[in-house]
Amino acid sequence: MPDPAQRPDLVVVGAGAAGLYACLTAVQEGARVVLVSARPLAETASYWAQGGLAAALAGDDSPALHLEDTLEAGRGLVRRSAAEVLCAEGPARFRHLEALGVRFDADRHGNLALGLEGGHARRRVAHAGGSATGRRILRQLSAVVAEHPRIEVLEGRRAAALATADDGRCAGLICDDGRVLGGRAVVLATGGAAALWSRTTNPPGSFGSGPLLAHAAGAALADLEFVQFHPTAVVGLRGREGFLISEAVRGEGATLHDAAGGRFVDELAPRDAVARAIFRVLSESGEPAVHLDMRGVDPGRFPNVVGALREAGLDPLRELVPVAPASHYAMGGVVTDLDGRAPGVPGLYAVGECACTGLHGANRLASNSLSECFVFGRRAALAGLAEPAPASPPHAQPPAEPVAPPPSRETRAAMWRHAGLERDAAGLARLLGDPHPLARLVARSALAREESRGAHARSDHPRLDPALDGRHTVTGPGEGAPRFERWE
Ligand SMILES: Cc1cc2nc3c(=O)[nH]c(=O)nc-3n(C[C@H](O)[C@H](O)[C@H](O)COP(=O)(O)OP(=O)(O)OC[C@H]3O[C@@H](n4cnc5c(N)ncnc54)[C@H](O)[C@@H]3O)c2cc1C
Secondary structure: OOOOOOOOOEEEEOOOHHHHHHHHHHHHOOOOEEEEEOOOHHHOHHHHOOOOEEOOOOOOOOHHHHHHHHHHHOOOOOOHHHHHHHHHHHHHHHHHHHHOOOOOOEOOOOOEOEEOOOOOOOOOEEOOOOOOHHHHHHHHHHHHHHHOOOEEEEEOOOEEEEEEOOOOOEEEEEEOOOOEEEOOEEEEOOOOOHHHOOOEOOOOOOOOHHHHHHHHOOOOEEOOOOEEEEEEEEOOOOOOOOOEOOHHHHHOOOEEEOOOOOOOOOOOOOHHHHHHHHHHHHHHHOOOOEEEEOOOOOHHHOHHHHHHHHHOOOOOOOOOEEEEEEEEEEOOEEEOOOOOEOOOOOOEEEOHHHEEOOOOOOOOOOOHHHHHHHHHHHHHHHHHHOOOOOOOOOOOOOOOOOOOOOOOHHHHHHHHHHOOOOEOHHHHHHHOOOOOHHHHHHHHHHHHOOOOEOOEOEOOEOOOOHHHOOEEEEEOOOOOOOEEEEOO
16 A cells, blocks of 8 residues: 555546556656546446557558558548657557556467558557457556555546646646545546537546546647547447447448448448448438448457347347447547647646547547557656646645536437537537536537538538648637647
């Protein structure tokens, strides 16, 4: 057990891939860490990740080719410097995970097995336990974290507000039970916001609490209008509504069919294109789902998908799987530099899905997000440790109103209706009066971006506006109108 008399160096919020890896990086440097996690391990998005993590590991691949695919998927909005970091450092982080004891799948010759996913020109997705990648990685990392003498884990505790020291630097936080935690820096790793939408692949805790905490502390948020809708989430199976069928299944040959049995889209096109093609077929037909045919796919490659569907009463080796899009991944979040630093709030860092480095642009390339957790989780931990010691303990001023409340059922339904796969000004304007603060901020960003690009499709502005190439939608502190910024 850590000595309570010794102050932690880092306070990390969130025990998904990004938070756990930031903790492990910090203790490797000899630091002490306190980790706060609101929900159980099995309720992180990281635990649910299926396909794997993307890194240029194959002989015919390179960081430059990975970069090309990332830029292409992001539709003119990727911050090139962030994508360069991800593609260059991904392979080293993968090897470090192996060194930490994560066993990735090998082919029958004992070579690393790499999956192919939409938008990737090479096989570069490392997976573990078939499609149980997240579970394998998280179990291993959390076991190492739990046993580490310099990491204190506070499970079932929620960060309620960030706290500053005498010098105004962010030097800790207040938990929902009133406990105050202090350190040189705070690393937010609270995950995404896709559960703000009613139909989602995400665990219920992914409603964007990190961005709301950071915004309340004076940080800027960016690109909130870009939310990726996964094309193939299960429809109508009891207990499995929204269960995600990995893109990798299509990479291995599964096909999509409309009610008449016809194919209607290139199944390996980027996610936004496939999701919108399904959305249009469903809008025209009025059906709740299209059908995924994975009867020709090797079931041994996706044991948890096959197992979950069979448990719900559907045998995907003999029957077609009803699927439709669901909200899946938030490209936007807390604005950070390439070390996870939130400019304007010294001492505050954000990593993983709650951050916006600009890496994903308007559309995340599949499997870049787990890699992002490791690459930027490490960078933020190292930069956080280099912060000066706080001038004083953090001031514990509990907020008068909850800063990051969970969304109501009504808010989630309204987000699906008005900020879904296709939006327009009239629908988005209705969200401006929503009681949930993040719903209002998403609506403001989506209204400001009067074009269609990547995951953001405006039916009233169906074309991409070249004047907005490379320009991120930034919402500063408060709720004023967002501005557009170019990032180096
Ligand atoms: C079904 C599914 C499949 C996916 N498959 C892949 C894939 O194959 N490859 C890929 O690259 N990506 C995939 N993704 C996306 C990827 O899993 C996520 O982007 C990534 O895991 C996010 O990790 P994270 O550490 O940022 O957040 P998470 O793993 O979501 O962890 C967030 C943590 O923060 C905690 N938390 C939140 N708010 C608070 C608070 N206020 N106080 C305290 N704790 C808090 C939560 O309890 C949790 O511990 C998938 C996502 C889903 C949902």
